[in-house]
Structures are given as structure tokens and as C-alpha cells.
Amino acid sequence: MESSQNPADPTIGPHHKAHYDFQFLSAGFQLGLFEALEKEPGITREDLSVRLGLAVQPCRILLLGCTAMGVVRKEGEGYHNTPFLPPLSALPDQESAAYLHRIYRAVDWFCESLKENSNVGLKNEIPGTASTLYGRLAENPELESSFHVLMSSISHLVAEEIAAEIDLSGYRLLLDVGGGAAMNAANLARTWPDLEVTIGDLPSITSLANDKIAELGLTGRVRAVSLDAFHDDFPVGHDSVLFAHFLEIWSPDRIRALLAKASDALPPGGGVFVVTPYQDDRGTGPERSAYLSAYFHTVASGEGMVYTPMEYEEWFGEAGIDPVKRVMLGPDTVVICGRKR
Ligand SMILES: C[S@@+](CC[C@H](N)C(=O)[O-])C[C@H]1O[C@@H](n2cnc3c(N)ncnc32)[C@H](O)[C@@H]1O
Numbered sequence: 017m018e019s020s021q022n023p024a025d026p027t028i029g030p031h032h033k034a035h036y037d038f039q040f041l042s043a044g045f046q047l048g049l050f051e052a053l054e055k056e057p058g059i060t061r062e063d064l065s066v067r068l069g070l071a072v073q074p075c076r077i078l079l080l081g082c083t084a085m086g087v088v089r090k091e092g093e094g095y096h097n098t099p100f101l102p103p104l105s106a107l108p109d110q111e112s113a114a115y116l117h118r119i120y121r122a123v124d125w126f127c128e129s130l131k132e133n134s135n136v137g138l139k140n141e142i143p144g145t146a147s148t149l150y151g152r153l154a155e156n157p158e159l160e161s162s163f164h165v166l167m168s169s170i171s172h173l174v175a176e177e178i179a180a181e182i183d184l185s186g187y188r189l190l191l192d193v194g195g196g197a198a199m200n201a202a203n204l205a206r207t208w209p210d211l212e213v214t215i216g217d218l219p220s221i222t223s224l225a226n227d228k229i230a231e232l233g234l235t236g237r238v239r240a241v242s243l244d245a246f247h248d249d250f251p252v253g254h255d256s257v258l259f260a261h262f263l264e265i266w267s268p269d270r271i272r273a274l275l276a277k278a279s280d281a282l283p284p285g286g287g288v289f290v291v292t293p294y295q296d297d298r299g300t301g302p303e304r305s306a307y308l309s310a311y312f313h314t315v316a317s318g319e320g321m322v323y324t325p326m327e328y329e330e331w332f333g334e335a336g337i338d339p340v341k342r343v344m345l346g347p348d349t350v351v352i353c354g355r356k357r
Contacts, residue, residue, distance in 0.1 A: 038120075040081035046117055049078060049088075050097055058094030115162035118142060122315045135318030142315075148265075149316045154220040164197040164224060171199040171261065177345045178291055179207040182353070184256065187287055191216060191254040193245050193274070194262035198225045200291075201238045204258075214251060216243030246270065250277055256287035264292050265312055267319040268327070275335035279356055288337050288354040290328055294344065297326045304348045328352045 044050055047068045052059065059067070065075035079095060082088035089096045122137030129136040135148075142159070144152035153160035178200055184190065188210060192201050195215030205213050215225050217240060225240035241251065250257075257278040263271045278288055295305035309321035329339040329352065337354040344350055 036081070037085055040078065040085055041087065042117065042120060043078055044082055044087070047078070049082065053088065053095055053097045057096045058091070060093045061095070064095065115159060115166055118159070119311070119315060123311060126310055126314045129314040129318065133318070135313065135315055137314040138316070138318070147318070150218060154218060157220075160220060161224070164221070167261075168197050168199045171196070174291070174345050174349050175199050175203045178260065178351065179203040181343045181345060182289055182351060184208045184211055184287070187211065187256040189214070189254045190256045190258055191250060191278075191281070192258045192260065193243070193250070193278070194259065194265075195240070196221060196225065198228045198232075198234075198238060198240065200258065200260045201225075202229065202232050202234055205234050205238050211237070213238045214254065215240040216245065216248075216251065218242070218244065245274060245277075250281040252281060254281060254286075255283060256289065257282060258289045258291070260289075260291040261293075263290055263328075264308070264322050265317050265320040268323070268331070270319070271323075271328075272331050272334060275331050275337065279335040279337055282356045284356055286356040288332065288356065290352040290354075291345075292328070292350060292352070293322045294348055294350040295322045295324045297324045299324065302348060325350055325352050329354075 047070065049064070049068060052064060052067045056063075056067075061076060061079060062072065064070075064079070065072045068075060068078075070078070079088060079090075083090050083095075087098055087100050089098045118141060122141035125137035125140055138149055138152065142149065142152045142156070144155035146152045146155060149163075153163050182204070184204060185208065187208075190201075190204065190211060190213045192204075192213055192215045195201050195213075195217055198215060201213040201215050205211055215222075215238070217225060219242040222240040222242050226235075229235055229238045229240065242248075243251070245262075259274070259278075263274065266274070275288070282288070293305055293308050294302065295309075296302070305322040312320035312322075325342050332339050332352070332354045336357050338357055340353045340355050342350055342352055
């Protein structure tokens with residue numbers, strides 16, 4: 017039996033109270049509790065209530081929940097973060113926490129989204145008229161910038177591994193479709209000194225990406241251009257295409273169309289690399305594939321989910337791309353590598 021089918025505690029117990037745990041964590045981030053404890057370890061409850069702008073009793077309730085969960089520790093009268101927190105606090109700075117809070121609210125519409133087969137969470141919680149999260153972000157510049165801060169911090173966790181594990185030694189010009197704020201492009205360009213990278217992303221992102229590229233001193237080898245992957249032709253002349261954290265946003269039909277477009281734009285032997293969250297081929301997990309699928313369906317697009325490597329390999333075949341290998345990056349991310357016939 018695969019581990020994803022065999023959770024440590026198979027009872028419903030921890031799950032039916034999970035909304036409380038989540039609220040303690042979410043409030044801790046939003047109110048700056050963990051940041052305050054990082055700056056002033058051992059601070060007392062009374063001082064914390066002043067720092068966080070909370071009345072004494074609400075602050076006490078927050079601390080009770082966080083210590084009960086084990087994310088905060090009390091020693092004498094002072095409070096400390098525990099080692100359970102850093103993987104989380106590494107992600108949400110205040111800006112990202114504000115963004116995540118919106119997403120948490122939107123995911124509350126999961127059941128309605130399943131019934132309507134549509135991203136009801138996006139429609140009800142993120143202002144704007146576009147049908148996808150990315151379109152609505154373009155309508156909300158502050159939210160868009162928070163999204164990219166957060167996305168970069170998530171991509172950062174695997175970006176170095178991607179650069180270490182994907183062999184681009186045979187390629188000179190990579191097209192990074194939906195490349196966002198250049199996290200992967202920058203790492204790949206640093207790893208492969210002969211490589212040039214074109215990031216194709218929505219117009220609202222390109223100047224953000226180009227500023228980042230300039231800041232990293234990579235202008236000349238990395239550039240961002242405006243590309244709507246569905247409606248524009250892919251720029252010509254590239255010998256490899258990267259889809260990182262991109263294809264899973266979309267439906268199988270749209271993924272097939274994107275892979276066909278990539279294949280058409282490449283010469284024979286051209287490389288195709290899909291970096292995506294991992295779902296095992298039997299469709300049983302891991303957990304992160306389930307969470308992210310709920311997110312894509314309820315918020316991001318209403319049409320995507322985390323697919324299995326086997327599905328990508330079939331879609332590669334239909335597009336005239338031979339699957340070459342799968343590379344796991346930790347337990348939750350896979351790179352599916354292919355070569356155009
Ligand atoms: C989940 S982010 C991934 C960013 C980056 N590849 C990474 O791994 O960090 C998805 C990206 O797709 C872009 N995007 C969404 N719709 C797009 C479209 N139609 N054409 C091109 N890019 C698009 C978004 O702006 C965003 O930067």
C-alpha cells in the first residue's frame with residue numbers, strides 16, 4: 017500500500033478540529049505574532065498584546081492555541097517560536113500573509129466549486145472580472161505583487177534543484193512559458209553560462225520580471241516578453257521549452273494544445289521540460305497534490321489539477337514529443353523531460 021493511502025492517524029479526529037488549528041496559525045501570521053517572537057524571544061503575554069495591538073484576553077487566547085498546537089513554546093512567563101515554525105515562517109512575510117489570507121477565504125468555496133465545476137472561490141473572493149486568478153491579479157496590482165513575492169518564495173524551494181537536475185548543456189535558447197518573476201530563469205542562466213532564456217508571461221508581469229533580471233545582472237542573457245500562451249504564437253528560434261508550475265493550472269485539452277504549440281515551435285531534438293507538483297500514477301496522493309488540486313479548481317482557474325506523470329507522458333506522445341525521463345525533486349515535485357521527435 018502506498019504511504020499516501022496510509023496516514024499516520026487514520027481516524028477523522030485531527031481533521032474535524034483542523035479549522036481551529038488553521039485559524040490560530042492564520043491569525044498568528046496576520047497579526048505578526050511569529051515575527052514578534054523571532055525579534056523578541058521570551059517576550060511576555062502583556063508585552064505581546066501591546067506589540068500586536070490586541071486586548072490582553074484575545075492575545076491570551078491566540079497564545080493558548082499556538083502553544084497547544086506546538087508552534088509556540090512558553091518558558092517561565094516568556095514565549096518563543098518552536099522549531100516547527102521556520103518552514104512556515106520562511107514563506108509568509110506580512111505581504112504574502114495578506115495574499116494567503118485571501119486565498120484561504122476563497123478555498124472555503126470548495127464544495128460549491130465542485131458542484132458547479134467552476135472556480136466559485138475566485139469569483140466570490142477576488143475582485144475583478146477575469147475568469148482566472150492571473151487575470152484578476154492584473155486587475156489588482158498590489159495583490160499581483162504579493163502573489164509574485166509568494167510564488168518566488170515557493171519556487172525558490174525547488175529552483176536550485178531544478179537547475180541542478182535538468183541537463184540543459186545541449187541547449188542554447190530556452191523559452192520559459194509562464195515564467196513569472198524570473199526565479200527559475202535566473203537559476204538556470206547562472207547554472208548554464210551558455211544558455212539564454214526568454215520568459216513569456218502576461219504583460220502585467222514582464223516589467224516586474226525585467227526589473228528582477230536587471231537587479232540580478234542577467235540582462236542580455238535573460239529577458240521577459242509579453243506572451244499570452246493561449247492566444248499568441250510562441251516566439252521562434254528556441255531549442256527548448258520549460259513549463260514550470262504552469263501546466264497544472266489548465267484543463268487536459270488546454271495542456272494538449274500548449275504542448276502541441278511547444279512542439280511546433282521546436283526543431284527536432286528540442287527539449288521540453290515540465291516542472292509540476294507530483295501526483296502518483298495511481299491517483300492516491302501525496303497530500304500536496306490534493307491540496308493544490310483543490311486550489312486550482314476552486315481559485316486559480318476552475319479547470320486544472322495536479323495530474324500524474326503518466327498523463328503528461330501520454331500528452332507528450334500525442335504532441336510528437338518522446339518522454340525521456342522523470343526526475344523527482346523531493347517527494348512533491350517532478351520534472352518530466354521530453355525530446356521532440
Ligand atoms: C504559478 S505561476 C508560476 C511562475 C513560475 N513559472 C514559477 O515556477 O515560479 C504561473 C504563471 O503563469 C502566468 N500565466 C497565467 N496565465 C498565462 C497565460 N495565458 N500566458 C502566459 N503566462 C500566463 C502567471 O502570470 C504566472 O506568472
